Amino acid sequence: MATEVLELDSAQLDEVIKADKALVIFYSKTCGPCKMLxxxxxxxxKDVDGVSIGEIDFDANKDATAKYKVESYPTLLLFKKGEEVKRVKGLQQKPKVLQMINEG
Amino acid sequence: MSVKFKQFDHIITEQYQAEQAFLAAYKKGSHSFEQPFVQLNPYLIAPLTALIMFKTDKPETVTVNVKGRQADGDMHFDLPAATEHVIPVYGLYGGSDNTVELKLGSGAKKSVIIKTEALPDKVKLPTKMETTSDYFQDNLMFVGPTTAALVAGYDYKGDPRWYCTLNLAFDIKRVKNGRLLVGTHRLLMPPYHTTGIYEMGMIGKIYKEFRIPGGYHHDQFEMEDGNLLILTQDPPRGTVEDMCVLVDRNTGAILKSWDYQKSLPQDVGGSGSQDEHDWFHNNAVWYDKKTHSLTLSGRHQDAVINIDYDSGKLNWIIGDPDNWPQDMVDKYFFKPVGDVKNFDWQYEQHACVVVPDGDIMCFDNGHWRGKRKENYVPAKDNFSRGVRYRIDTSKMEIEQVWQFGKERGEDFFSTYICNVEYYGEGHYMVHSGGIGRFKGETLNKPPAQVRGDDEKDLVLNSITVELKDDTIVYEMHLPANYYRAEKLQPYCREDVLSFGKGELLGDLGVTEQFLTIPDTEPGGEVPDKYNVKIGLEEDRIILKATFEKGQMVMLLLEGAQTVGYFVPTTKRPFLAMCVGTFQEADERAVEFPISRKGLAGSFAIRLIVDDKKYETGVHVAL
Known part of the structure; x- marks a missing residue:
């Protein structure tokens, strides 16, 4: 099982979240917790399958941050077939992110 | 290698070593009343205290008189009959040749001159002091800073007669054994959560540290049996200042805890400073025996709440009901009665007090003074005050029966901190300790948030007022911000010095490890530009360094197993910077303490900074 983390722009984000399950991080290059997340x-x-994982630069994609009402970074959004089902703000540990994916 | 490494003792250990040294020096000599042994600042942290020791052939009482600059400034104390005399000296002046008069019961007199060093700049001098010695007597007004200053006690003339060189945090309270309870100077989690509480004598000796796994903040309360209520949190769950624990006074064990997340919803009734991280901001706790309940002040819900001691179940809420769910308003909130024209709710309040008759007092900071952004009141039009409410919990009615401060407007306005004290009916203290003007304008945010170059345009003030039947009988202004004020007599019969090593009770818990360790390239030695310092204390490892905002930093302990800790370099925007004294002037400065609990073995300390892993050259055996 493995997938890759895709770097997205606003248009690509709209496409990726249509997947059965998609996890997206809004990050900033000037943020330590974002780098760690x-x-x-x-x-x-490396461990999951069937989940699209993407990352989108908060500062370079203001239209996406406005559209998805993301106010701070890092913010993780979980989508199911285009619909947001879960959101968490701030740095998270791996078990919590896995839990988010599994419960979402 | 540029990394500085220092192993250092806990202050309790340092004080014990100092005590052993001066006791040895005393025993070496033959110190009589005529030639007493004098030790200035015996416990290293209270430079305006001293010990005088001598022997007499037969039991003698001793009267000590620390001479004031004026006759009204003298401080007297009588000690019981003994042949071995251990006499604490309190109330010396800084930068002076102080005269201390001793008189034995048999009539013999002796004067001792004790020379002290000049006061450091961080002991601020009052810009206004109005009271009388008749009223204030030999009390000192103790204040603990939230901006660059030191804890100090001021006499009726405004002269500092006690200060502490440690960066003690939050409130100072005297407890039944005469000692002081005060937040430690040891940081556990930036920006201001410390390791726990010190129990300290006025002489500066720390008898106990009560360590709390989630860290300490804001307030503590001594129960009738001596056990302590201490405010804390559970860091891994990502929220702060939303728990209280009951701590065994003898062992430091946690006997009971209250989690306000079980009593209150976290996403309603928010004040202007609320965020998810600091949703309640509990800044005071009070146990009331009559109702067997805890009264808690939650700044970030503009709420003084009362919960059942046994169950933690919510009983009532004092606060503006606007923006709370209607079912909660109907069940828990009060309806104003009486002179409703002059009634005001409290906002972002501090220091709730349950008065003997059941009335509730607090310091109403008034910050934002509204529950919706469109209604927020700017600082220039706002006010802070001490307020007393009478509540009827059977009718759920509330009446404002007293206030002081509204009439002073923005000049008395503190966005944060502050307290009130109830001394008796009509006799109160109101301390507005968080006043700040920036470029001439009253600040809408805590002055402790102003950092760096901006500080040159900041003017701080702290106003402490005492009133008797609405007449001001004491007013002191200090040019800094101070969390609370507490009026205490330095000499207290119960505060008897006892020798021996202090106790380190409880524990700091296990610092949360970060489970993902990034792939990195070897970077060699840590570059000098990061100014890395590593300290090793009995129960903590402390990393101090300078990083650019947004750098990703991880501290690694590599041994038989590797343990990683994420080190924040982007400061979380604390909307209530209640204590700013742990902050460095350089905003890039990082301090990251790690509890040693749960760590055993030999470790090399390495640092990941962005995509490089660096050697510090420091190896520790834990």
Whole structure:
């Protein structure tokens, strides 16, 4: 089982979240917790299947942050077939992200 | 290798070593009443205290008189008959040749001169002091800082007669054994959650540290049996200042805890400073025996709440009911009665007090003074005050029966901190300790949040007022911010010095490890630019360094197993910077303490900074 973490722009984000399950991080390049959470997602990507995982730059994609009402970074959003089902803010540990995916 | 490493003792250990040294020096000599042994600042942290020791052939009472600059400034104390005399000296002046008069019961007199060093700049001097010695007597007004200053006690003239060189946090309270309870100077979680509470004598000796696994903040309360209520939190769950624990006074064990997340919803009734992380911001606790309940002040819900001691079940809420769910309003909130024209709710309040007749007092900061953004009142039009409410829990009615401060408007306005004290009917203290003006304008945010170059445009003030039947009988202004004020007599019969090593009770819990360790490249030695310092204490490892905002930093302990800790370099925007004294002037400065609990073995300390792993050259055996 493995998947890869995709770097997304606003248009790609709209497409990726149509998957059965998609986990997306809004991050900033100037944020330590974001950098760490991106490592966590890379680690998770090695272990999960059937989940699209993407990352989108908060600062470079203001239209996406406005559309999805993301006010701070890092923020993780879980989508199911285009619909947001869960959101958490701040740095999270791997078990909590896995729990989010499994329960979402 | 540029990393500085220092192993250092806990202050209790340092004080014990100092005590052993001065006792040895005393025993070496033959110190009589005529030639007493004098030790200035015997416990290293209270430079305006001293010990005088001598022997007499037969039991003698001793009267000590620390001479004031004026006759009204003298401080007297009588000690019981003994042949071995251990005399604490309190109330010395800084930078002075102080005269201490001793008189034996048999009539012999002796004067001792004790020279003290000048006061440090961080002991602030009052800019206004109005009271009389008749009223204030030999009390000192103790204040603990939230901006760059030191804990100090001021006499009726405004002269500092006691201060502590440690960066003690939050409130100072005297307890039944005469000692002081005060937040430790040891940081557990930035920006201001400390390791616990010190139980300290006025001489500066720390008898106990009560360590709390989630860290301590804001307030503590001594129960009738001596056990302690201490405010805390459970860090891994990502929220702060929403728990209280009952701590065994003898062992430091946690006997009971209250989790307010079980008593209150977290996403309603938010004040202007609320966020998910600090949703309640509990800044005071009071146990009321009559109702067997806890009264708690939650700044970030503009709410003084009362919960059942046994079950933690919510009994009532004092606060503006706007923006709370209707079912909660109907069940828990009060309806104003009496002079409703002059009634005001409290907002972002501090220091709730249950008065003997059941009335509730608090310091109403008034910050935002509204529950909806469109109604927020700016600082320039706002006020802070001490307020007393009478509540009828059978009718769920509330009446405002007293206030002081509204009439002073923005000049008395503190967005944060502060307290009130009830001394008796009509006799109160109101301490507005968080006043700040920036470029001439009253601040809408805690002045402790102003950092760096902006500080040059900041003017701080702290106003402590005492009133008797609405007449001001005491007013002190200090040019800094102070969390609370407490009026105490330095000499207290119960506060008897006892020798021996203090106790380190409880534990700091296990610091949360970060389970994902990033792939990195070897980076060699840590670059000098990070100014890395590592300290090793009995129960903590402390990393201090300078990083750019947004760098990803992880501290690794690599041994038989590898343990990683995520080190935040982007400061969480604390909307209530209740104690700013742990902050460095350089905003890039990072302090990250790790509890040693749960760590055993030999470890190399390494640092990940972004994509590189660096050697610190520091190896520790834990």
């Amino acid at each position: 991106r490592f966590v997602l890379k680690d998770i990507a």
